[in-house]
Amino acid sequence: MKTAVILISVFLLFACDQGADSPRGFSLPEGNMEQGYNVFVKYRCQDCHRIAGEKEPENAQYLLAKPIPLGGSSGRIKTYGELVTSIINPSHKLTPRQPASFTSEDGVSLMRVVNDELTVTELIDLVAYLQPKYKVTPYRTSDYRLYQLRIPEKTVE
Numbered sequence: 001m002k003t004a005v006i007l008i009s010v011f012l013l014f015a016c017d018q019g020a021d022s023p024r025g026f027s028l029p030e031g032n033m034e035q036g037y038n039v040f041v042k043y044r045c046q047d048c049h050r051i052a053g054e055k056e057p058e059n060a061q062y063l064l065a066k067p068i069p070l071g072g073s074s075g076r077i078k079t080y081g082e083l084v085t086s087i088i089n090p091s092h093k094l095t096p097r098q099p100a101s102f103t104s105e106d107g108v109s110l111m112r113v114v115n116d117e118l119t120v121t122e123l124i125d126l127v128a129y130l131q132p133k134y135k136v137t138p139y140r141t142s143d144y145r146l147y148q149l150r151i152p153e154k155t156v157e
Helices: 002-016 033-042 080-088 120-133
Strands: 049-051 068-070 072-074 134-136
Touching (some): 033 120
Parallel strands (some): 072 134
């Protein structure tokens, strides 16, 4: 029974990675970070986003009450695929728990969809600009001390 469960689990893991809708094999060419910054400015991303760790201009005015941060520390890598998806399909990860200031009344992202304006090269450069803004913070496990088993000493009579 245990072997069957293991085999089914392995099959399901590999099956998820196959098929026409699988992201397996997705790869972008190397982008230009400086051009990516220019794309960020051109499409006015800074109107709603701030880059973690970068100083904001004194006269920064955001369209949202609270700007959405990009970059910063995370427990896992922010992949190219996730960044591309966030740009071309900004509503893909929204949940009812998202702040109302991020979504319209029907739960759709307020982010302007730029798919008909953004070129593939611009997308690649924008992702190249954003990717290094994310830093992976290693997961810290709990520090449980090993319990020492105390064996009572035998008393000599």
